[in-house]
Amino acid sequence: MREELEEQLLIYRLETTQDEDAFAELYRRYKSALYRFILFRVSNAEIAEDVTADVFLKLWAWVVERRRITHFRGLLYRIARNTVIDQYHAAKPTISLEEAEMVAPITEDLGITVGGAIDREVVTRAVMELDSDDMELLTLFYAQGLRVKEIATVVNKRAGAVRVQLHRIRKLLRGKIGENI
Amino acid sequence: MGYRNWKFDKQLKRVLRLWWNDPRYALSENAEQRIRERVFSEVYRAKKKQEAPVSLYIRVHTLAKLFIPQNVWRFALQPALVVALVLGVGTGGWITSVQAASKSLPGDALYSIKIASEKTQVAFASLSNDERAVTGLRMVFASRRLDEVKKVSRVKNQKEKEARASVAVRGFKEQITNLNTSLKDLKTTQPESLVQVAKTVGEKSGSFVDELSQTKAGVGSPIVEHQLQEATQLVKQTSDAAVAVVVANHASGNMDVSTKEVAAMVGDQLNRARDTVDILVKQEGVGNAARRQVAQVVRDAEQLIEKQEFDGALTRVRAIQEIADTVAPAPGEGVPSFAATITRVIENVTSTIIGEKR
Numbered sequence: 086m087r088e089e090l091e092e093q094l095l096i097y098r099l100e101t102t103q104d105e106d107a108f109a110e111l112y113r114r115y116k117s118a119l120y121r122f123i124l125f126r127v128s129n130a131e132i133a134e135d136v137t138a139d140v141f142l143k144l145w146a147w148v149v150e151r152r153r154i155t156h157f158r159g160l161l162y163r164i165a166r167n168t169v170i171d172q173y174h175a176a177k178p179t180i181s182l183e184e185a186e187m188v189a190p191i192t193e194d195l196g197i198t199v200g201g202a203i204d205r206e207v208v209t210r211a212v213m214e215l216d217s218d219d220m221e222l223l224t225l226f227y228a229q230g231l232r233v234k235e236i237a238t239v240v241n242k243r244a245g246a247v248r249v250q251l252h253r254i255r256k257l258l259r260g261k262i263g264e265n266i
Numbered sequence: 267m268g269y270r271n272w273k274f275d276k277q278l279k280r281v282l283r284l285w286w287n288d289p290r291y292a293l294s295e296n297a298e299q300r301i302r303e304r305v306f307s308e309v310y311r312a313k314k315k316q317e318a319p320v321s322l323y324i325r326v327h328t329l330a331k332l333f334i335p336q337n338v339w340r341f342a343l344q345p346a347l348v349v350a351l352v353l354g355v356g357t358g359g360w361i362t363s364v365q366a367a368s369k370s371l372p373g374d375a376l377y378s379i380k381i382a383s384e385k386t387q388v389a390f391a392s393l394s395n396d397e398r399a400v401t402g403l404r405m406v407f408a409s410r411r412l413d414e415v416k417k418v419s420r421v422k423n424q425k426e427k428e429a430r431a432s433v434a435v436r437g438f439k440e441q442i443t444n445l446n447t448s449l450k451d452l453k454t455t456q457p458e459s460l461v462q463v464a465k466t467v468g469e470k471s472g473s474f475v476d477e478l479s480q481t482k483a484g485v486g487s488p489i490v491e492h493q494l495q496e497a498t499q500l501v502k503q504t505s506d507a508a509v510a511v512v513v514a515n516h517a518s519g520n521m522d523v524s525t526k527e528v529a530a531m532v533g534d535q536l537n538r539a540r541d542t543v544d545i546l547v548k549q550e551g552v553g554n555a556a557r558r559q560v561a562q563v564v565r566d567a568e569q570l571i572e573k574q575e576f577d578g579a580l581t582r583v584r585a586i587q588e589i590a591d592t593v594a595p596a597p598g599e600g601v602p603s604f605a606a607t608i609t610r611v612i613e614n615v616t617s618t619i620i621g622e623k624r
Contacts, residue, residue, distance in 0.1 A: 105309055109306070112302070112305065116298060116301065116302075117292065117293045120293040120301075121286065121287075121291050121292070121293070124291050130297065134297045134301055137293075137301050138300075138301045138305050141305045142304075142308055142309075145305070145308070153459075167522075167523070167524040167525075170526055171525045208278070208281050209281075212282070223282065224282065224286065227279045227282040227283065228283050228285070228286035229286070241465075241523070241527065255271075255275065255278075258278065259274060
């Protein structure tokens with residue numbers, strides 16, 4: 086709660102006085118998550134680095150032009166998403182199934198129970214089989230922790246439509262995975 | 267949400283977060299330093315250039331926005347202001363009248379109250395400077411007018427039907443004209459909202475065209491059909507203007523819409539224009555050469571969309587639309603049989619395009 090309030094004040098400073106310190110703090114908070122979001126789409130660390138810088142520069146241009154910021158995170162990811170789509174035509178996260186499966190065993194090392202080995206594989210496969218829009222929504226919601234309204238800003242849809250789509254994806258996954266997870 | 271769903275959700279979140287947070291995809295210190303240097307050297311340089319002061323109003327409005335949720339503002343404070351005005355200008359009976367008027371149709375005694383309440387809503391949405399909300403309201407009211415045309419079409423007395431439907435069609439055209447004007451005004455007044463408004467207008471226009479076509483089919487009056495045909499033209503013009511705004515802004519690097527979205531919008535325009543012209547081109551007597559010419563323009567447009575040359579694609583879409591508009595049947599006349607005219611128009615329009623290409 087306190088962090089959220091701090092962030093709101095940072096955004097206020099950014100919008101009213103184009104405060105570079107506030108921008109630097111927001112940069113510090115989001116650089117890693119944003120880089121990861123981009124890397125999963127472009128699958129190349131150097132490109133992801135360039136795009137991350139581009140996105141923050143575009144965000145700064147947005148601030149300087151005194152354009153409205155309704156959902157900061159939503160705006161940030163929307164700029165990232167559109168930059169990736171426009172420059173690299175990679176709307177879908179491009180992590181391979183093999184890479185995804187290599188990551189999955191970490192769950193066991195951390196002692197988190199997510200079912201048996203077969204279930205993990207089933208989950209990974211089911212997620213990888215989703216279409217690009219569904220996969221994007223799922224990762225924004227579960228992995229990046231964005232709220233429905235923020236996701237709506239990212240994908241340029243109404244919050245209700247995002248909610249319905251998320252419900253549909255969950256249902257689809259439950260159907261694919263079964264009740265084993 | 268049941269326990270099983272909740273558990274599924276929780277575990278799905280865990281798997282995805284672990285997958286997402288894999289250290290192999292973390293930002294390295296060196297990379298972070300390079301990004302920081304690039305970003306902040308630009309930021310500090312840009313900051314020195316601009317020093318325009320921010321008004322007190324913007325400061326207060328921005329601060330208030332942080333602590334008053336948007337929904338509260340839009341759905342509580344804004345309607346509260348409307349109610350305050352209603353109380354200010356009228357009597358207590360006004361509210362009851364507005365409620366009763368909400369189902370009224372053109373020609374009913376309470377219809378003018380319904381229109382007045384709509385105008386009040388638009389006026390207050392305009393006060394909050396939220397052009398997207400104003401656009402949304404105008405679209406809702408335009409849909410209402412079409413709905414009213416459908417309802418009054420059931421009136422048996424032909425003269426009464428035509429008079430009442432005309433009022434609703436006029437109201438529809440008024441809303442569309444206002445949307446068109448908004449698009450023009452926003453370029454100077456609120457450029458930051460322009461693309462979003464244009465996108466919404468462009469997307470909704472398609473369903474208006476379909477609705478108008480359905481309404482026209484069931485109205486049973488050549489006069490109203492003609493008015494609806496005019497309204498369709500107006501919607502198409504507005505839609506074209508909206509898509510042109512989106513295309514131009516996208517071309518100049520605006521990030522509000524992605525290439526995929528622009529391609530979808532231009533693609534929709536193309537499909538709609540093609541559907542209309544297809545019926546005409548399939549007319550008996552239309553020469554094969556003319557058919558091939560239309561097919562070529564459609565293919566050109568598709569290829570240009572593929573190559574992301576949206577401006578060129580839009581020119582082709584307009585050409586196809588022009589063919590359809592020029593040879594479209596007048597209301598009540600059915601599908602035209604003037605094959606020679608169709609052929610001539612196709613030749614004229616396509617030769618203009620070929621000329622442009624050269």
